[in-house]
Amino acid sequence: MQFEVDMRAPEVERIIGTDHSLEVIADNVTFSEGPVWDPRTRQFYYTDICGDTIWRWKPGVGCEVVLQPSAHANGMCFDREGRLLVAGWGGRTVFRFEKDWSVVTLASHYQGKKLNSPNDIVVRSDGQIYFTDSPGGMLNVGMVGDDLQKYLDIQGVFRITAQGKLILVTDDFVYPNGLCFSPDEKLLYVNCSRERLIRVYDVNADGSVAKGRLFYQYTNTDRGNPDGIKCDVEGNVYCTGPGGIWLHDKQGNVLARLKVPGHPTNFGFGDDDWRSIFVTTVGNVVRTRVNVPGVPGW
């Protein structure tokens, strides 16, 4: 299977290469998300929100259930100790798998009120956990848990400190979704699915952020909204958007659009050289190869 690339800037082949083939690595999903590569065990983890399952896939071996039901879990990442962190979406918590795969809740309430539905999650090198808290896990068909009431008046981006304290990073968003750091962690990118934009924030030493600025506003009318977002080691920004995955340079200029079929929801870099991109879609998980590696995960 191949995918098309359009909106090409002249230099983009250097970044994404010329072979735009896709390998299907899983088709056992209704709505896949949470793509994350575990460099320790060389396994790829993903969620099926609608299928209510967390999966892992080992090259040459296949898929295996990690957690089912999963409270319609959404985004995932590893912390620096190699523990899997989960944005719990329908279950309205952020939780962590311990080394023995028991589950510990890290956040469930802010200022005494239940969180909305944690959507995507990322870890900074100092161990702080950042996540977005959009409202979709209380509303979307086939993705909700047992309490659909929204209590908070904000859709926050939060961080959990090393001491376990939950702190609001920003409440600028209508529907904060994907988030990632620049390779040097001086910038935090957060996208909004509803306003169809990416904002970027200067990150302070303590992990708080300065006032955000617009990085890119999508105006293309193709189906698809900002959802997953990741940087490569050069600081280029990949973001799912209308009609596929968009690639931007550090200034926000569009370098290309990777028209991965099947409505991409998110993606993650992986394999030993971090030059594979695993794309989760509505219906399957696919893998392609690029030239410039992604920012390695923990």
Place this chain on the structure above:
Amino acid sequence: MTWSFDCVAGPYKGITGGVAWNGEWILFSAVQEERILRYDPATGAVDDFRRYTGRTNGIATAASGEVFGAQEGGRRVIHFKADGSTAPTCDLLDGKHHNQPTDIIVDKQGRVWFTDPHNPVAPYGPPVYPFLEHGSVLRLQRGPNGAWTLNRITADTKEPRALLLSADEKNLFVGEGNAEMGGRCQLRAYALDANGTAGACKVLYEFGEGERGIEGMALDSEGHVIACGGWKKSGSGPAIFVFAPTGELLESHGAPFDLPMRCAFGGRDMVTLFVTSGDGRLYRCDAGGRRGVSRSAGAA
């Protein structure tokens, strides 16, 4: 006798929709604002009953005091619990996600009936699940373990908008058809057997080509069907109709606002009719001395 309508709340953004009396307050939906408000007929005060309702339209109050909502934005019926939380019910009909519920009632047994038409406004979230090819009246029922199951009641409706049970619950009235989507509109009745299974459809009243049919209904103490319908665009205009249970159109009261939406009797004596509207308001009217029937708590 002319009915006069007084605005008692609003305007809100978009339409007001579902309306129900819970024995104490009139609850009504500001659908686009994603709020359910409550109006106290004794004091005239209006405040929030619930926020962040996910575009809930229809509201039903049960004799137990429970409140249910038809959540158009989430394609499900939800239960607004007394502790402030909101529980889902069952949104799968034979394993498939149903459409976008709009009107809702609860019967004496606590079963929740709703109309499940298609809606021009897309629901929340990515379009993973297709809509049903039919639009039907569906009914939720709680099992001994508290789990909900969902059954289809009508097999011949396409875009049912409104529903009402007769006082003895042996007759189901359905406002069928959506003129905005180009459909012909009817008032229908289905005889219900002891299990609540619907018999053959009886068309009680047929609206003309292009006429907007019935969006909401209430029952009066004599068994009449009080129905909101019509629009300025065509036909005889926006109105509150009074139908005999046999379907004879007894009265038609022109409304001074467009798109009458839904209605419910309320207040201490149940002699005031509350009407929601396309202009985002809540109206009250004396309804010519007619008295309502309510199954809600506190309403004898």
